[in-house]
Amino acid sequence: MRDTMTEPLVRVDDLKMHFPIYTGVFxxxxxxxxxxxxxxxxxxxxxxxGLVGESGCGKSTVGRALLRxxxxxxxxxxxxxxxxATLDPEALRRKRPTMQxxxxxxxxxxxxxxxxxxxxxxxxxxxxxxxAEERQARVFxxxxxxxxxxxxxxxxxxxxxGGQRQRIxxxxxxxxxxxxxxxxxxxxxLDVSIQAQVVNLLEDLQDKLGxxxxxxxxxxxxxxxxxxxxxxxxxxRIAELSPRDALYAQPLHPYAEALLSAVNEPDPNRARRExxxxxxxxxxxxxxxxxxxxxxxxxxVFARCRVERPELAEVQPGRFVACHLxxxxxxxxxxxxxxxxxxxxxxx
Amino acid sequence: xxxxxxxxxxxxxxxxxxxxxxxxxxxxxxxxxxLKRGEVLGVVGESGSGKSxxxxxxxxxxxxxxxxIRGGEVMLGDRDLLKIDAEELRQVRGAKxxxxxxxxxxxxxxxxxxxxxxxxxxxEHMGLDKQQAEARxxxxxxxxGIPDAAKRLxxxxxxxxxxxxxxxxxxxxxxxxPDVLIADEPTTALDVTIQAQIxxxxxxxxxxxxxxxxxxTHDLGVIxxxxxxxxxxxxxxxxxxxxxxxxxxxxRHPYTRALxxxxxxxxxHREARLQVIEGQPPILNATPTACPFRARCxxxxxxxxxxxxxxxxxxxxxxxxxxDVACHWSPPAxxxxxxx
Numbered sequence: 001m002r003d004t005m006t007e008p009l010v011r012v013d014d015l016k017m018h019f020p021i022y023t024g025v026f027x028x029x030x031x032x033x034x035x036x037x038x039x040x041x042x043x044x045x046x047x048x049x050g051l052v053g054e055s056g057c058g059k060s061t062v063g064r065a066l067l068r069x070x071x072x073x074x075x076x077x078x079x080x081x082x083x084x085a086t087l088d089p090e091a092l093r094r095k096r097p098t099m100q101x102x103x104x105x106x107x108x109x110x111x112x113x114x115x116x117x118x119x120x121x122x123x124x125x126x127x128x129x130x131x132a133e134e135r136q137a138r139v140f141x142x143x144x145x146x147x148x149x150x151x152x153x154x155x156x157x158x159x160x161x162g163g164q165r166q167r168i169x170x171x172x173x174x175x176x177x178x179x180x181x182x183x184x185x186x187x188x189x190l191d192v193s194i195q196a197q198v199v200n201l202l203e204d205l206q207d208k209l210g211x212x213x214x215x216x217x218x219x220x221x222x223x224x225x226x227x228x229x230x231x232x233x234x235x236x237r238i239a240e241l242s243p244r245d246a247l248y249a250q251p252l253h254p255y256a257e258a259l260l261s262a263v264n265e266p267d268p269n270r271a272r273r274e275x276x277x278x279x280x281x282x283x284x285x286x287x288x289x290x291x292x293x294x295x296x297x298x299x300x301v302f303a304r305c306r307v308e309r310p311e312l313a314e315v316q317p318g319r320f321v322a323c324h325l326x327x328x329x330x331x332x333x334x335x336x337x338x339x340x341x342x343x344x345x346x347x348x
Numbered sequence: 349x350x351x352x353x354x355x356x357x358x359x360x361x362x363x364x365x366x367x368x369x370x371x372x373x374x375x376x377x378x379x380x381x382x383l384k385r386g387e388v389l390g391v392v393g394e395s396g397s398g399k400s401x402x403x404x405x406x407x408x409x410x411x412x413x414x415x416x417i418r419g420g421e422v423m424l425g426d427r428d429l430l431k432i433d434a435e436e437l438r439q440v441r442g443a444k445x446x447x448x449x450x451x452x453x454x455x456x457x458x459x460x461x462x463x464x465x466x467x468x469x470x471x472e473h474m475g476l477d478k479q480q481a482e483a484r485x486x487x488x489x490x491x492x493g494i495p496d497a498a499k500r501l502x503x504x505x506x507x508x509x510x511x512x513x514x515x516x517x518x519x520x521x522x523x524x525x526p527d528v529l530i531a532d533e534p535t536t537a538l539d540v541t542i543q544a545q546i547x548x549x550x551x552x553x554x555x556x557x558x559x560x561x562x563x564x565t566h567d568l569g570v571i572x573x574x575x576x577x578x579x580x581x582x583x584x585x586x587x588x589x590x591x592x593x594x595x596x597x598x599x600r601h602p603y604t605r606a607l608x609x610x611x612x613x614x615x616x617h618r619e620a621r622l623q624v625i626e627g628q629p630p631i632l633n634a635t636p637t638a639c640p641f642r643a644r645c646x647x648x649x650x651x652x653x654x655x656x657x658x659x660x661x662x663x664x665x666x667x668x669x670x671x672d673v674a675c676h677w678s679p680p681a682x683x684x685x686x687x688x
Contacts, residue, residue, distance in 0.1 A: 054539035161628055191394040192566055193625040196610040200622055218539065221569075225612035225622060248614065262544035263614045264569030268592050270616070277548055278541045281509045 007081075008042035009212050010066070010180060015039045015075035015085075017058070017065045021286060033286045035061040037236035038075075040312065045179070048206065048213040050227030050244070052220055052259070056282055058236040059216045063182045066214070067099055068092060079180060097127050097176035104185035106165030110157040116143075116168055117153040123175045142171040145208075146201060163194035170201065174209070182214045187222065199226055220263050224248050229318075232256045235293040236285055238312055241320040252321045254300045292324065300325060355382035355423075356527050356560045357406075362420035364398075364405045367413055374632045375401045377584045378420070380659075383528060386554060388561045390575030390592065392568060392607075396629050398584035399564050403530050407445050408437050424527070443473040446521030446559075448514070450533035455517060456505040462516050463501030469523045488519040491556075493549060511542035515549070525557065532564045547573055568611060572596060577670070580604050583630045583640025586659060590671030600662055600673040602645045639676070647677040 017036035020029050036058045043049045053059045065072045068084050077084040079099060087095060103109040110119055120142055121135045130138065140150050146167040157165055166186060173181055183202065187195040199222060205211060217223050223230055224244060231241040232253065240253035251257040258276040278297045283289055289296050295305040304324050315326040364376035376398045383389050393399040404410045406422050406429060422429040424444060429437065441447070449455040457465060466488060467481040476484060482501070489497035492515040505513055514534060521529055531550070535543040551574060554561060563574055571578055571592065578595045580588040580603065588601040599605045609623035627644040639645070642652040655676070662671040 054541060163628075191629075192568070192607060193394060193610050196622040196624040197626075200624060203621070220540070221612045221614040224614055224618065258541060260614065262540040264543075264547075264567065264573045265614055265616075266568035266572050266608065266611050267596055267613070267616075268572040269597050275544065277544050281511060281542070282539075 006044060009045045009047075009080060010043040010214070011076075011078040012042065012062075012066065013040050013076040013078070015062065015065060015077060016073040017061050017070055018073040031286055033284075034236050034288060035285055036065060036072075037285075037288075039233070039236075039238055040075075041231055041238065041241055043180075043212055043214060045212055046206070046210050047229065048215055048227045050223035050230040051214060051216045051233060052218060052223050052230060053233035054218060054259075054282060056235075056285065057233040058285070059218075059233050060184055062233070063101070063184050063214060063216050067101055067182060069101075097123075098178055099180045099182070100173035100176065100178040101182045101184060102166070102169050102173050102186045104188050106162060106169050106189065107157070109169055110165060112157055115154050115156055116148070116160075119157070119168060120171045120175055123172060127176055138175065139171075142174055145174065145205065146171045161194075162190050163197055166190060166198050167201065170198075170205070174205065177209075178211070180212045180214070182216065184216045185218070186215075187219070188217070195222065202226065220260060232259065235282060235288055237293060237322060238320070239294065239322055241312065243318050246316075246319060252315065252319060252326065253294075253323050254298050254325070255294050258299070292322075355384050356425070357383040358421075358423040359402075359406065360421050360423075362402060362405060362422065363418040364401055364410070365416050365418050367416060371633050374635055375584050376405060377632075377636055379581075379584075379586055380420075381579055381586065381589065383560045383562065385527075385560055386558045387577065388554065388563055388575045390571035390578045391562060391564045391581060392566060392571055392578060393581035394566060394629055396632075397581040398632075399581045400532055401584075402581070403532060403562060403564060406530075407441050407447070408434075409441075409447075439473065442469040442526075443524045444527050446524075446526035446529045448517050448521045448529065448531040448534045450536050453505065453510070453513060456513060458505055461502050461504055462508070466501070466516070466520050466523060469520065473524045484523070485519075488523060489516070491522070491553070492516070492519045493545075494519075510538055511545060514538060514542075514546055518546075518549070518553075522553065522557070522559075526559060528560050528562065530562045530564070533566070534563075535570060536565065536567070543570070550574060568596075568608065580607070583636065584632050585636070585640065585656075586674065587641065588671075588673045588675075589659070590662070591669075594671050598671075600671070600679055601641075601675050602647050602677065603641050605679075606644075606646075639674075645677075649676060651676050 015036055016038055018032040018034050021031045021033060022028060023030045039062055041049065051059045051062065064070050066077050072085050075085060082095060084095065117139045120139045124130050124135050124138060139153065143150055143153065148164065148167050187198050190198060203226065206213060215223060215226055227244050229241065229243050230247050232239045232255065234255050240251065240256045247256065251260050258278050261274060261276045276299060280297050283296055291307050292305040292310050295301050298305065310322045310324045310327055312320045312322040313327060315321045360380045362376055362379045366373040366375055379402050381389065391399045405417055417430060424440065429440060463485055466485040470476045470481040470484055485501055486497045489500060494500055494512060494515055508516060535546050538546065565571060575592045578590065578592050579586055580601065582603050588595065588604045599608055606623065606625045610625060612619065612622060625644055630640045636656045638654065639652040639657055642648045657674045657676045659672045659674045662673055
């Protein structure tokens with residue numbers, strides 16, 4: 001792993017993003033959808049953190065709240081020493097160039113009435129004092145960097161294929177020399193053969209420009225390829241945050257284990273790991289279960305899980321898990337669970 | 349057919365063309381395949397490879413115009429589905445051939461209860477009365493693992509989660525005990541843990557009901573899990589076909605080989621860099637006279653741009669016979685291919 005002494009580029013502390021629910025004629029505030037409910041992590045410069053989970057687990061909301069595309073309900077998001085969550089609008093605007101986003105749907109995130117060159121140049125119009133010629137030169141430079149032919153500069157988004165549109169989105173994100181890029185499912189809408197092209201491009205750019213990525217995806221095999229560390233989210237909280245190889249070799253949280261076992265290995269000749277089929281669906285984030293949010297589907301659930309919410313804690317060097325199987329018992333309940341569990345963590 | 353059993357479905361030389369203002373699109377070109385009872389045929393390909401259009405052509409689900417079926421035959425038992433009239437075809441759909449689509453939300457009607465939608469084919473095709481249909485609907489919902497089935501009949505689609513809706517879709521497709529179930533990307537819109545549930549369900553149902561299944565997907569992992577045989581499509585034609593283990597272990601077509609390499613593995617060796625297939629899929633604006641993959645193929649030869657390769661049997665297939673490939677190129681000896 002990287003030097004732990006260096007200051008992280010991004011540090012998120014207990015981030016919460018609640019969306020209020022209003023009901024009735026008087027639009028009374030009757031509850032909250034707790035899309036993100038206390039998420040903490042940090043990302044080192046040059047690192048790629050993978051953020052995985054199923055739909056509705058809050059992974060995209062984390063990405064958006066990080067850039068303050070949503071106003072976070074609580075918590076701190078420190079990027080390069082400044083707390084994004086509390087910056088005033090003008091300071092936030094000056095901060096924007098350092099952090100950018102690549103969106104899932106390249107069709108919806110590009111203005112259909114703007115040419116490719118106008119799309120890529122737009123952030124520079126907003127944030128820099130470059131002249132039109134300088135901007136055009138930079139647009140060409142960026143198009144070269146992401147592998148788009150310069151002849152395409154005056155074409156419109158609909159004239160491009162999905163993979164090419166994603167390259168346009170990446171070029172736009174790079175326009176202001178950002179340090180930190182959030183990739184929100186950047187390959188989910190692309191065909192398999194095109195996915196690899198885009199992922200390779202993202203990796204090349206990271207090497208060349210020293211970028212730091214938060215790579216949000218539900219594709220666990222692609223995350224294994226691109227990420228250094230991986231955070232697994234479930235119902236608005238991080239279930240496990242571990243270095244990539246450790247997580248894929250042996251997931252500690254029961255949800256991470258089930259999630260990895262559910263991925264279909266594209267090789268019928270290889271013995272697969274024991275498949276854990278979870279029962280039921282993800283509970284609603286407006287009404288999460290008491291105690292551990294995974295307790296309704298967890299195959300290893302025990303009494304304490306339904307009462308007390310487990311906190312994310314370091315259970316092995318560099319590995320953080322929010323599960324009672326790994327936390328020392330607070331007192332009365334099931335003392336037998338602990339030793340059994342340490343064993344599991346060490347062996348198998 | 350190696351083991352002599354007559355196929356439930358036999359498709360030969362199917363050709364589908366779309367007429368658009370910009371000219372013709374040859375979406376399906378001479379596709380042939382067959383399906384035996386109780387078998388799962390996986391169909392893989394990228395978007396635009398013609399996999400969905402092929403299956404929609406089989407049972408007349410494509411609007412005409414712009415679609416036009418130019419040739420071939422689709423034998424379901426002893427009937428050619430391309431020759432029967434609309435009324436007879438309507439009887440086949442739903443009763444003999446069930447269809448499950450990708451998006452369970454848009455394929456269920458939001459203003460009718462789930463119960464009505466399951467009972468519709470039962471009353472329409474099997475002539476059951478209301479009570480019989482209701483009893484059968486409850487049975488079907490139980491079969492696909494929906495708890496509290498009798499009560500859930502009165503629910504509307506929006507009251508179900510994505511995975512549950514897909515179970516309802518499967519129940520509707522199964523309602524009349526079809527001989528063939530066509531599943532078009534049925535798990536693509538679902539999360540992995542829910543996808544795992546549906547895959548288990550389908551495997552279980554196949555065993556219980558013994559129907560043949562065509563499973564269309566772009567996810568090779570899903571294919572590896574459910575299919576007995578695989579058909580790889582590219583540019584509107586079948587480029588390779590074979591038993592699943594054989595095809596994954598010894599892929600012959602350069603496209604299949606490249607496709608298998610582009611996917612990162614979740615347990616195996618982690619590549620430093622992903623393999624890519626350079627370039628874009630072909631534009632199918634004419635009857636192909638050359639190999640559709642030649643522009644992206646690392647092994648393209650002179651003959652590839654002159655002649656569209658026909659499917660030929662692969663001899664000495666070590667993991668099961670029935671492997672064929674449409675390619676002029678021959679991979680190096682088998683022991684090397686296994687490591688490539």
